[in-house]
Amino acid sequence: MRLQTTLALAAAFALAGAAHADTELVIATVNNGHMIEMQKLTKYFEQANPGVKVKWVTLEEGVLRQRVTTDIATKGGQFDIMTIGMYETPIWGKKGWLQELKPDAAYDVDDLLPAMRNGLSVDGKLYAAPFYGESSMLMYRKDLADKAGVQLGDHPTWTQVKDLAAKIHDPKNGVYGICLRGKPGWGDNMAFITTLANTYGGQWFDAGWKPQLESKPWKDATNFYVDLLKNYGPPGSSANSFNEILALFNAGKCGMWVDATIAASFVSDPKQSKVADKVAFAQAPTAVTPKGANWLWAWALAIPSGSKKVPEAQKFISWATSKDYIALVGKTNGWATVPTGTRKSTYENADFLKAAKFAPAEKAAIDSANPNDSTLPKSPYVGVQFAAIPEFQAIGIAVGQQMSAALAGKTSVDAALKASQTAADREMKKAGYYK
Template sequence: MKLKAALALAFGLAAALHAHAATELVIATVNNGHMIEMQKLGRHFESANPGIKLKWVSLEEGMLRQRVTTDIATRGGQFDVMTIGMYEAPIWGRKGWLQELVTDAAYDVDDLLPAMRNGLSVDGKLFAAPFYGESSMLMYRKDLADKAGVALPERPTWAQVRELAAKIHNPKEGVFGICLRGKPGWGDNMALISTMVNTFGGQWFDMQWKPQIDSKPWHDAVSFYVDLLKSYGPPGSAANSFNEILALTNAGKCGMWLDATIAASFVSDPRLSKVADRIAFTQAPVAVSPKGANWLWSWNLAIPAGSQKVDAAQKFITWATSKEYVQLVARTNGWGSVPTGTRKSTYAQPEFQRAARFATAEKLAIDTANPTDATLPKSPYVGVQFAAIPEFQAIGIAVGQQISMALAGKTSVDNALKLSQAAADREMKKAGYYK
């Protein structure tokens, strides 16, 4: 009996030690729909990898950027897997802040869309894996456009968009002509506004790295944006970001919405949207130039350099960004709900093409976004809705705050751009781009 008791105790201790030894991966992610679904499906990964437990830190977009940037710059070690954007990946990879991702043949890295793979690589080395990718496009209520007698072309002009917004704007019936991001942030309102500036003929910096924010194209674009939302947008637009406008659109309150292509899978889902069958899709509007009219972005999973849990983190990232994960989402929620914009194989699926009315428009937007030639005048930076330099984050935040204040009526467009120009000039001088 003593022997049995001793053996039982030994086995119990061994089991306890094994349980204690389970690797906990702390994953920082954004609170967007596809990431929330990834958390729900994480149990499948844990079942297949019993030695790994997933702990999620889900944050609003702006807070996520702040937390992961601080953590990686200070080597804080709070997170084992980070959700980062196409802006951070090459900059941080070049700085040595990220672990290079090593993939096997089964992962099929060549299946990744070239725009996404190239945007996440430095010198041919992949530093983040795309969970979902996107460009931007116009989503609109075709029933309202038809009633107004307006047929939008595949690539409308901003003037045509304004005309349609005026015709379908009906606040008494709870419908606003257009909804656009107004919440300040370099990746929030400035993602949209940067594309508007591009197509109005502007740029962030000239070839000498001098900020161009107090220029005519910026004034034209921002004045148009502010006037459009004040005239035909919902109240409180200065506080609206992706999730707020998604809720408004799904409730049938937005006549048009220009935003991430990834939104299409939500607004066309009858389980989520009251007007799913009435939404149509077209390319982002243009003004004086088609260049840079639609952005290029991806949310990606990456491993901080110096991580103590590289193998487990690599396993998770491989799983979450694989063809198999796409198939898992399709089996669970249907092909119309899979994360898109990352793999050629997704668009090659007949089931996806049938389920996703937006697929053709989305892929066209992604394929036509060119980060190396996104402005009418020649620019020294890479990026459509951002400039891929470390200083851009601070500049974009400062400018975003000023333009959001102009939208809220707290300052004029002229004053907002003047102060933005001064802030950008200070930042670039401090960084040594010029004296």
């Protein structure tokens, strides 16, 4: 009898073990500060949801994109939740590769900032929930502008920015007028350069999907960019991306910087920045049109359509992108460290507004970015600093290399744009957009 009882108990434990294994959520994510913080706080989710265990696969951004793209395209089923962006979400949602998200009423989907919700939806259906969101804006040294006798309003023009860069550029004393991305990549230098081309009245593709890289707006924007950095930027700009410029800015070496709004929390943090008390914020500069002058991005959580654990995955995503999660981070680590750019309620929170002097400028930038209407001539694609089509990744990488070469003086702007047009044309023809 005792043996039978022992066997029965062993069987019960085995079943429990199997059930337990069934509720392990495997999440692929990017290796950045906000995501690492989420991993530390996951214990609170597990405590509230006994029987559900979370396993993290943390990857560098480029590797993450490769792994999740391969997994979802081959229906590999490695991941129950993926961290993806605004580029992938509309493409994969349309292909039926993602589960539609249907959070409950307590989640308050209407609290999501409209730009974020729209950018992660297809035909009004939400396919990814924003964990943190960003636009781009101008961060500048107010002390240097005051010394030069220049007042920048909330909506500066690129002409005003160039004039101020010339006045505050002082390389002998280690201060460069302006720092901008130059490192090649579709999400690197091309994120910035696309917004510049947009505000000059340009677009990636016309209504018939023909690339427009040799158009007047692209020529004007690229010449302006190269001249600006050659005259008033730091040496080696063609190798600089977000992290390199953040280090320069925090060391007091950049007079101005146009980049992701997420940078504002770092440059205004006295623990990280020597110039924290001297920084002011404005909207991304404009040229011919305000359309598409500032980008829009979100790192978001999504469920691949092949997942066998949709209810548990939905539960985790609802927790990690909720008002309660933001409050948990605020309480645990301080309100200046919460993931921003996702919810209206964050920008109505007195604790957050007190800790984040950049908050009004950040929200204004996000609210003004419209991925469905980001260019002066009508475009057939969705996206501000990218076109949400599968071919864009390869095109953006090729063009980014040409732009970086022009900035480094290895080729002329005209030659770089001609080579870019040829590369884009080849990809679009190959994909069957036109003959």
